[in-house]
Amino acid sequence: MLEAKRTISEKLARVVRQELGVDLPPEEIVLSAPRKEAFGDLATNIALSLSNKLRLSPKEIAEKIRQGLEKYTDLQDIVKNVEVAGAGFVNFRLNEAWVERKAGEFYDQERLGVPEPAKPLTVVIDFSSPNVAKPMHVGHIRSTIIGDALGRIYRFLGHKVITDNHLGDWGTQFGMLIVGYKRFLDKEALAKDPLGELEHIYQKVYNLAQQDEAVAEEARQEHAKLQSGHEQNLALWKEFMQWSKMEFDKIYQRLGVKFDHTLGESFYNPMLGDVVKELKEKGIARESEGAICIFFDEPELADAPFIIQRRDGAWLYSATDLATIKYRMEKFKPDLILYVVDIRQRLHFQQLFTAVRRWGYEVRLEHIGFGTILGEDRTPLKTREGGLVRLEDLLDEAEKRALSIVNEQNPDLSEAERQDIARAVGLGAVKYCDLSGARQSDYIFSFNRMMRLDGNTAPYLQYAYARIQSIFRKGEINIAKLRRGNGKFLLQEESERDLAKCLLRFPEAVLSAASEFAPHLVSAYLYELSTRYSRFYETCPVLTSSSGPSMDGLKESRLMLCDYVARVLKLGLNLLGIESIERM
Numbered sequence: 037m038l039e040a041k042r043t044i045s046e047k048l049a050r051v052v053r054q055e056l057g058v059d060l061p062p063e064e065i066v067l068s069a070p071r072k073e074a075f076g077d078l079a080t081n082i083a084l085s086l087s088n089k090l091r092l093s094p095k096e097i098a099e100k101i102r103q104g105l106e107k108y109t110d111l112q113d114i115v116k117n118v119e120v121a122g123a124g125f126v127n128f129r130l131n132e133a134w135v136e137r138k139a140g141e142f143y144d145q146e147r148l149g150v151p152e153p154a155k156p157l158t159v160v161i162d163f164s165s166p167n168v169a170k171p172m173h174v175g176h177i178r179s180t181i182i183g184d185a186l187g188r189i190y191r192f193l194g195h196k197v198i199t200d201n202h203l204g205d206w207g208t209q210f211g212m213l214i215v216g217y218k219r220f221l222d223k224e225a226l227a228k229d230p231l232g233e234l235e236h237i238y239q240k241v242y243n244l245a246q247q248d249e250a251v252a253e254e255a256r257q258e259h260a261k262l263q264s265g266h267e268q269n270l271a272l273w274k275e276f277m278q279w280s281k282m283e284f285d286k287i288y289q290r291l292g293v294k295f296d297h298t299l300g301e302s303f304y305n306p307m308l309g310d311v312v313k314e315l316k317e318k319g320i321a322r323e324s325e326g327a328i329c330i331f332f333d334e335p336e337l338a339d340a341p342f343i344i345q346r347r348d349g350a351w352l353y354s355a356t357d358l359a360t361i362k363y364r365m366e367k368f369k370p371d372l373i374l375y376v377v378d379i380r381q382r383l384h385f386q387q388l389f390t391a392v393r394r395w396g397y398e399v400r401l402e403h404i405g406f407g408t409i410l411g412e413d414r415t416p417l418k419t420r421e422g423g424l425v426r427l428e429d430l431l432d433e434a435e436k437r438a439l440s441i442v443n444e445q446n447p448d449l450s451e452a453e454r455q456d457i458a459r460a461v462g463l464g465a466v467k468y469c470d471l472s473g474a475r476q477s478d479y480i481f482s483f484n485r486m487m488r489l490d491g492n493t494a495p496y497l498q499y500a501y502a503r504i505q506s507i508f509r510k511g512e513i514n515i516a517k518l519r520r521g522n523g524k525f526l527l528q529e530e531s532e533r534d535l536a537k538c539l540l541r542f543p544e545a546v547l548s549a550a551s552e553f554a555p556h557l558v559s560a561y562l563y564e565l566s567t568r569y570s571r572f573y574e575t576c577p578v579l580t581s582s583s584g585p586s587m588d589g590l591k592e593s594r595l596m597l598c599d600y601v602a603r604v605l606k607l608g609l610n611l612l613g614i615e616s617i618e619r620m
């Protein structure tokens with residue numbers, strides 16, 4: 037569809053210049069889906085947007101455009117008819133023969149029509165980044181899942197992706213933890229559940245420090261001692277690190293998430309001094325009331341100085357992030373750095389990015405913010421006791437629920453197979469509900485909804501994929517042969533034409549998910565594809581479609597359509613980090 041859009045836009049640009057005397061670059065002529073399917077496949081509103089300038093009614097302009105387009109006979113290869121509709125829209129309907137041919141072309145490609153980038157970018161993705169010595173909780177699941185999906189999407193498109201888990205392994209929590217370790221540690225509890233116990237002692241000290249300034253001060257001092265290399269504190273820190281990494285790795289493995297680098301905040305500690313020196317020398321940072329800060333002239337940041345080093349010498353999150361940029365620029369030379377971090381850190385990233393521009397690095401920086409996961413009561417998700425929900429518990433529960441669905445649907449499968457399916461479905465459901473809405477929005481976490489087999493859920497898509505595989509099994513279809521064969525797409529019914537057109541839009545879905553950093557554009561697309569597939573399947577017999585003599589080749593075409601849908605589903609789910617399953 038990209039190619040069709042490009043050709044139509046080019047012709048439109050020419051017509052607009054010749055007939056109306058307006059110079060518009062083709063890239064600015066947007067073609068989108070008309071409001072109603074009955075209006076055609078593509079529509080443009082340029083007549084409406086030119087109306088003021090030309091002092092003509094949109095309808096008149098649209099009519100001129102329509103007539104002007106008649107000259108271009110090569111357009112007729114792609115477009116069957118051009119119509120003026122509504123207030124002045126120009127609507128296009130694609131030629132069936134073109135759709136059949138394009139579908140055949142894409143079907144033969146491994147990349148299913150997705151073009152290679154003209155210029156591959158080097159993209160660093162900073163994601164997951166949980167805080168050490170705290171159990172990973174649901175807040176970090178969003179970063180992990182969204183970041184992983186973006187990494188997969190960019191990589192598939194052909195960009196060079198470098199993923200980096202910027203662990204919070206140097207922050208003020210260690211001051212609290214060291215105090216807690218010395219005062220309250222329960223060795224037995226630690227052996228059983230290290231991160232649980234650390235969380236427990238952290239909470240205890242945190243609560244104490246709220247009421248008792250002396251405790252808060254003690255924690256600050258322990259933290260400062262650690263940062264300046266105090267031996268005993270450093271040894272404790274290493275211990276905390278080990279436990280955390282073990283726990284994190286378990287979860288990453290379970291989620292199928294990998295990182296190229298895990299360079300936590302501590303990694304940058306030795307570089308902080310030089311970075312701040314440089315920033316001071318360049319006049320970007322300066323001392324204020326004993327602290328080192330960056331002040332901004334930008335109106336929205338004027339009241340918010342970026343504090344890099346506290347008066348007591350402690351380095352802050354901001355200092356590390358500045359050093360991290362310098363390191364990444366020198367080491368990876370990226371064109372783009374994505375920070376997949378809670379939307380509530382917006383100010384921090386605005387300050388950081390503004391400081392970096394002043395520093396002079398040329399790189400595109402994007403804060404990929406996301407909303408909060410809410411419980412059914414619409415407040416941030418908590419356990420029944422009011423604590424943070426642990427990611428592990430949540431995944432366990434999802435798999436358990438998936439297993440009961442699988443047991444019901446597939447009682448004949450072996451225990452091991454059912455377990456395996458349940459794992460893929462449970463994890464898929466959790467991931468998908470994180471990826472199916474615009475990331476900036478909060479969403480309500482509901483096991484019941486994410487497990488539904490009849491909505492915009494992972495199980496629904498996995499089921500659609502499995503159903504296609506079962507058709508192939510039933511018909512004893514040799515897929516490799518089908519793909520190698522000379523079959524052509526024959527789109528006879530409305531529902532199969534719609535399905536094919538939808539398949540042609542896969543490349544755009546992936547490209548716009550990348551350019552807008554919005555994995556939900558892939559999930560929304562896959563959902564639409566599955567619903568169109570259902571409609572096709574209801575109206576077009578597949579295995580029995582070759583019964584009459586006039587039906588030659590139709591069965592093959594329909595099987596190819598099924599296979600095409602399955603491949604798009606499998607690839608699309610993979611881009612979201614979700615497994616497809618052969619039977620369900």
Ligand code: ARG
Pocket residue numbers: 162165166167202203204357360375376377
């Ligand atoms: N550890 C931080 C947190 O949990 C997120 C770090 C994000 N990455 C960054 N470069 N600041 O809030």
